[in-house]
Every structure is written in structure tokens, then in C-alpha cells.
Amino acid sequence: MRRFNEAQEICRQLLARDPGHVQSLNLLGLMAQAAGDHRAAAKMFTKAIASDEVNAACHYNAGNSYQAMGNRSKAAAHFSKALALGMDAKAVGFILQSPTVTTYAGRIASKWPLPVTSVELFGSEGVAPLANDLFLRCAMETTTLASMRLEVLFGYARAELLRLASKPDQDDVDDDIVAFACALARQCFINEHVYAQTGAESEDAGALRDRLLQDLASGAAIAPLTLAAVAAYFPLHALPTADALLRRDWPAAVAGLLRVQLREPREEIEERSAIAALTPITNDISVEVMRQYEENPYPRWTVNPLTAFAADRARGRTVATADQRAERDILIAGCGTGSHAIQIAQVYPNARLLAVDISRTSLAYARRKTRELGLRNIEYAQADILELASIDRTFDSIESVGVLHHLADPLAGWRVLVSLLRPGGTMRIGLYSDLARRVIVEARDRIAARNYRATAGDIRRCRQDIFREADKWKPLIGAKDFYSMSGCRDLLFNVMEHRLTIPAIAAFLNEHGLSFEGFEPFDDPAVLDRFRKQFQGTADETNLDQWHRFEVDHPETFWDMYVFMAGKNAR
Template sequence: MGRGNEAGEICRQILARDPAHVQSLNLLGLMAQASSDHRGAVKMFAKAIAADEVNAACHYNAGNSYQSLGNRGKAVAHFTKALALGMEGKAVAFILQSPVITAYGARIAGKWPLPVTNVELFGTEGVTPLANDLFLRCAMEATTLASMQLEVLLGHARAELLRLAGEQGEDNGEVDEDIVAFACALARQCFITEYAYGQAAEESELASRLRDRMLQDLASGAAITPLTLAVVAAYFPIHAMPETDALLRRDWPATVAGLLRVQLHEPLEEMGERAAIATLGPIKDSVSVEVMRQYEENPYPRWTINPLNAFAADQARGKIIQTAEQQASLDILIAGCGTGSHAIQIAQVYPNARLLAVDISMTSLAYARRKTRELGLRNIEYAQADILELGTIDRTFDHIESVGVLHHLVEPMAGWRVLVSLLRPGGRMRIGLYSSLARRVIVEARARIAARGYRATADDMRRCRQDIIREAEHWRTLIGAKDFYSMSGCRDLLFNVMEHHFTIPEIAAFLNDNGLSFLGFEPFDDATVIEKFHKQFPGAADEANLDQWHRFETDHPETFWDMYVFMAGKNAH
């Protein structure tokens, strides 16, 4: 309301009674920030963080003030902490609020659907204004930036850095360290997305030439500039090139060393992890073999931020109190663990449990095992297996999780029955399946892909994505999906080898035929879903009634866009 003095006085009155009141400290800091008193602001944010060190918003706000004060080290530290503590999902929204980003977006939109040139977009300043955005740099290193607007902008920035690196090779001039740091952050973003950005033929040719020149210099022992290395890494994964482990023996600035850790050191570690992963039975079904090949080439999902952070933050605030079941010594099966994020979260929720996490992709398992070892978790055993063959392992479990996996089997219900056979009486399972109603846009997109002859190759998937971006109005649902913004996600979403869809009556029939009781859907991200559900069945709404949920979904087909995720219990007798 613009009544800052009054708001400040209310905050001070609260702090007189409760000196560690985080919201008041944070608000006073924001008011100081708005008045350009950044020294006063950081003092308030520091007090707020001392009272609640896992408050992502306070770390983000502190980062902004430290950046305004020119203390880049502290700004980066606070921004990185904010992203790790749960701001990851809000990063795009915060980045798009930046006046610099808004200005670039307006220039791109002013020419749309025609392409804007880099001269029109960046003018004489080049990418310097982008390079000076420390939160953007931190976010690019930390998470997939799922935004069509940002992807288009960063694609232009990558091409501009490629031009700059080519010119640097001609005159060997020095490049500002912020430009190099920005190039490294962009290369890490491109690696996270598995090089999903579109690129013109001329750009691809220039990038290939720069890569070849860098490899020649590496072989001959000649100098390689940090910008050259970063730009090459923004177009090609360093670990996939010959003899690049020699790069680790050279001295680099910290930003380049961080890039090499992600693109070279960690992939080499994952190759070493494969030997320690057991295989439980054969993978012989022809569709299972094709699915395995898909996830070997595109392990899904490639995640970076530690999933324990947000859980630990909520636990520290007392928002999570472990139940007796969560503290028990349970045997848990994760059937289809992918790259390990799911298994790691379950290991945190059930710290005394013994977890067996299986997946069909050895590449995904190696990634999962490396991340698990980094986090110091010791209660997860990883193994390669086909769910259809798990009935031979001679083990049973108190709890089974299989989310987003069964619908990729040649016979999902056969795989589900195998899991039921492994569940002890009275045990529970958490299942995730695609909805026929919610996935209609995916069916339409896959039909379009088949008609245009796109294959599941990197080049074809990039071209397909660019087609969808050009027809953005029609494909809003797809463009709003995080999976659209990485190659593994896009392949999982639109090019999957095998994908089945289900209806609620089909799920109800399976539960009834296999001695399972429906225990409810997971809480919805959209809090209004339950409100609408109760409004549709006034006085008679039953959240455990699948018939009611089927009627509700028929009227609201977007309800289960991600998938049906629900708990089921195995009857004791």
C-alpha cells in the first residue's frame, strides 16, 4: 500500500517481543533494499538467516543486496544456497522478472516469428549484461531452466559467445572473467539439458571447427583459452571427446574447473561405478531391450540439486515429524529408480530402511550410485533388472514404489502383478501411471511426429522441438512441461519406445482382482483440486472412492496431467 513507515514500525514492534521473527527481519531487509540501503538490508537478512538458516527466500534476498554492493562471492554463495533449499522450481520466474531479461525478451518478441539477429538483440554491449546477472549464472549451473523464452535468449547468447571465441582465436585477446564465467555456466546448462537447443547449420559448422581446433591444441600441448573450452563445452560434452582427460592436468580458473568437474570428472567416475552394479536376472523381452537402449542413451532424469536439501530444511523447521512406520527397519523396493533421485528421497524419509533400487538402464544406475555415494547414504543397494523378471529374486518387501515405470513395459499389468507378488501381506505400494484423458495432447504430438518422420535421434529431436516452439500457441501444454527442455526428458515425453495409458476404472479393476485396496491419490500441487472434488459431490465426497474420481476426471481431464500417483495396500488375507 506504500505505507512503508507504518509497515516498518509494525515489524519493529513484533521484533521487540520476538527478536528472531524471520518474516519481520526479512521484510525490513526488503524495505531497506528498496531504498538502496543494501548495507542495512544485508544486516537484516543476516539476522533472519541466523534465526532460520534454511530459509531460501532470505538467502535469495541477501544475494541480491550483496550483488548490488559488489560482493560477488557472497552473492553467489547466497544464490546457490537459495537454489539448493528449494528455490530451484521458482528460478525461471525470478529470472524473467529481471529488467535486463525483460528487455531482451521484448526485442525477440518484436521480431517473432522471424528470427532476431544477434546484432539486433545484443547491440554493442554483447552478452555483458547477461554475464553480470549472478542469479542467472547460478541457476544455469544448478537446474534445467524450463522456459521457451529463456531457451531462445540463451541460444542467441551461445551463438554470440561462439563468435567471440572465434575472434579470440584470431587476435588471442583477453576476455573479461565475467564473460568466461557466464560461458561456463551456459555450458553447464547445455550439459544438463543434453544440448537440446536448436542451432543453424552455419553455427554447427563453426562450433565443430572450434572443437577440432581445441582438440588439436590439446594434442600438441598448445594453450587453450578458458573461453574456447567453455564454448566448445556449450555445444559438445567434453567427456565424449578423445583424450580430454588431459584437460584435468592443466591449471584453470575456478569456473572452468567447476565445468570440467561436471562434464569430465563426474562422467568418468560414473563409468567406474558400473562394475559395482549387479544384474538380477536376464533382460530378454524385446520391448524391454528397446526401452533399455533408450535410457542407456538418454538416462532420465539428469538431476543436479540434492533432493535431501528441501526435506532437511522442512525437517529442521519441524514441518516433518517422522512416523513410527518411517522410523521402522523396513525392506523397500524401488522398481524403476532411474537416475536415483527417487530412491535417495525415499532413503531420507525411511532412514532405517533397507532399499533395493532397480532399473533397466546401467547408465542411469551409475549416475544414481555416484550421487548416492556423494551424499554419504549407505542404505541403498542398486541393481540392474527388468521388472517383468523380478519374480525370480526370492525376496519380499514391506513397501514398493514404482512411479512412472509400469506404463513403459510391453505388458504393464503383468509387471504390476510381479510387484504385487513381492509385496508382503499388509504392505503398501506407491504406483504412478499415465492417464488416458490427460495424455491426449501427447498422443496428438506423437501422431504429428510419426507423420513428419522424426526419429529418436538428437538432430531429429532438436528439429522437432523447434517445430513445436514455432507452433507455440497450439502446444502450450507441451511447452509448459519441464521435460520438454532436455533431450532425455523430451525423448521420455514424446519419443518413448513404449507408452501405455490408463483409466481409473482399469486401475480399480486391477486393484480389485489382485487383493489391493486403494488408499488415496497423492496430494495435488494445485490445492483447488480437492476443493473442486468436494464441491462436485456435496456432502458425499469420498477421496477414497475411485468411481467419484473417474466422474471428476471426466469433467476435469487435465487433473492427472503428470500421472495418477496413488497408494495401495495389500490385504492381509
């Protein structure tokens, strides 16, 4: 209500009783920001962070004040911290509210789907207004920015940077432009260069790459903008002789780009040799699935997946339960690139985790990230779930989310997992819904009709077709997976996808002595409200028959997938 005097007095009263009251300190900081007193605001946010160092909102607010005061290094540090603490999930919303982004997006929308020229979009300022947005740059370096509007804008910005980098003289290029170009190149690497490009743009990018390689071979100087522009179109680790780039001195932004696009991929190659093979991989479908995820490890992630539990434990608000402190054996069946296993390892620090996947490339990524985080309770290995019965091990709990439906026979794989679960153990399972994924089936039919293949070029062209008919494909355009090469391939071009129904799941549970313990909490709390209202007085969240009837009426309910817990009866 902007009654600042009253709000400030209430905050002061709270702080008199509790000097570290985070919400009051944060609110006082926001009111100081609104009054233009960023020095006082930063002081309040610093106090709030001292009381709660894992509070993403306080770090974000501090970043805004430091940026307003011109302290760009502190601003960037706080923005990066905010993103690492979970604000990456909200970054798109914040960025789309930026006046600069809103202005550019409006210019693009005014002619969509026709293209705009660089002059029409950027005018005489070029990309400088974007380059000056530190939060935007930090977000581009950190996470997939899943937004059609941002992708189209970034595509134009990339082409403009390519034009600038192709000029012979780059002495007058501002440091912020170079840092923005590096951030954009890192965003392109995170999404595996999924952005579309014109034929002329591809030719120009190829010519700039060839010039960079010639300069690298001859020892000639390489402008930082040239390197960043090339990295926005091609992964540096795939370029011949690219390792020579590491022997040169670079600005900090370029050094960060080289770490992500060159050093870390090299480390992952070394990690592959340490991955044990627990089972053979001989099933024809399993071999095809393995090839897909070798080429496109999934999911791509960069930010430490700090669980809500781990964050609260860091604040001292939560004490681990006896179950969470227990020594237990946990199997992650289909761990992908490790995000899932790392979250479980944080919740159960005394557990012994075996995380298996069919793709060595995915496992190498997981091992590197796990080592960076200092976690020591995860063992990674290559295996086919269909063959896991041969490992002669059992587990207290098993997690397999988003995996079984890519097997040749999902129920056969699930049976193997049940055989590995100890009596009284629990399993967390995630399976695709036949009702919810009708739009995916329609999209896959369209892909087949147009003969799109699972190649980078065809995936880019397919995505542009979908963008041009955005109103028809809103569920796809709203899906985060749509905004990376591996994610889009997993979503629309998967070599094998099965979809199940709740009655089929219920029949399997009954047949194998498993009790349904409920679906995971929904992102939208209104789902449970609707469920309880539909079965007023008799609603039972563990009743699969009720859930089936509910899903028939609300087929979008399990758009991501069915994710649920099941218990194995003790014998």
C-alpha cells in the same frame, strides 16, 4: 501497501518477543533493500539465516543485497544455496522478471518466428548484461531452465559466444563473460545440448572443437572462452584426449565446468562396474527401453532433492514419526537416476532401500549422487520389473512411479510388484492417464507422420516445429521434460507407452486385494475444491468411480500421471 513505518514497528514488536523470528527479520531486510540500504538488509538476512539456515528465500534475498554491494562471491554463494534449497523450481519466474532478460526477449518476440541478428539483439553491449546477472549464472549451472523464451535467448547467446571464441585474439575478454560462457555450457550439458543450431553454427562449432583438440595435442595455450564455447555444443567427456584438460590450470569457472562435464562422467563410468544384475533382461520391449535409457538417462537432475519433511527436520520443526524411524524394507522399482530413491532415503533413514532400474547408465548416475550426499541405506541394482519375482525378497512398501507404463505389459509388471509386497504393506504407483495425454498421442502421431526418429538431430528439429506452433502445443511447451534431450525423448519419443483409465486401475486393485488410499496432493488446490463441489455432500476422495466421472469432465486433471497409494490387505 508500502506502509513501511507501521510494518517495521510490527516486526520489531515480534522480534522483542522472539529475536529469531525469521519472517520479521526477512521483511525488515526487504524493506531495507527497497530503501537502498543493502548493508542493513544483508545484516537482517544474515540473522534470519542464522535462525533458519535452510530458508531458500532468505538466501536469495541476501544474494541480491550482496550483489548490489559488489560482494559477488558472497552473492553467488547465497544464490547457489537458495537454488539448492528448492528455489530451482521458481528460478525461471525470477529470471523472466529480470529487466535485461525482458528487454532481450522483447527484441526476439518482435520478429518471431523470423531470426534476429546479433546486432539487433545484443547491440554494442553484447552478452555483458546477461553475464553480470549472478543469479542467472547460478541458475544456469544448477537446473534445467524450462522456458521457451529463455531457450531461444540462450541459443542466440551461445551463437554470440561462439563468434567471440572464434576470434584469434581473446585477451580482452572479460572474466564475467568467461564465467557466463561456462554457466551456459553447464546449462547445455544439463539439457544434453538440446538447443537447435543453424548449419553454419554447427560448422563453426565443429571447427572450434577441432582447433581445441589440435591445441590440446600440441600443448598450445587454450583460451578459457574457447573451451567454454566448445563445451556449449559438445559434451567434453565425449571428446578424444579430453582428459588432458584436467592437467592444466584453469580459472574457477572453467574448473567447475570441467568437474561437471569431465570428472563426474568419468566417475560414473567407474560406478557401472559396481552395479549388480539381479535379473536377466530378455523381453524384447524391455531391451528396447533399456537401450533408450542407456543413451538418455532420465531424469537429469543436479540439485539434492531435499524433501519438505527433511527441510523441516533440519529446522527442528518436525520429529520423525515411528513409521519414519522404523527399520523397514522398501523397493523402488524403476529408480532412474536416483532422485526418487534419495528422497525416500531421507524420509526413512533407518530403512533398507533396494532401488532397481533397467539402465546401468542411470544407476551409475544415481550411485554417484548418493555417494556425494553421504547416504548409505540405498542398494542399487539392474533388473527388469517383469523378472523381479525371481529375487526371493519381499518388502514393506514398494514405489513405482512413471515406470510400469513403459513395460511390454504394465499390469503383468504390477502383478509382480504385488507379489513382492508383504501383507499390510503399501504401494505408491504412478501411471499415465489416457484422457490427460491426448495431446501427447497427437504429438506422437505427428512425429510418426513426419518420420522423426529418436536421434538428437531429429529431436531438435521436432522441438523447433513445436516452438513455431506454440499456441497449438502449450501443454508440451509448458512441460519441464520438453527442455532436455532425455526428457523430450521420454515424453514424445518413448519406445513404449501405455495409458490407463481409472476404471482399469480400479479393476486391478479389486482383483488383487488392494485398497485405494487416495491420489497424491495436487499442485493446484483448486482441483480438490472442484471435486468436492461436483459431489457436494457425498464427495469421497477414495472413491474411484467419483474420480473417473470427475476426470471425464476435467480431462487435464492428471496431466503428469495418476499417482496414488494402495494398501495390501493383511492376511
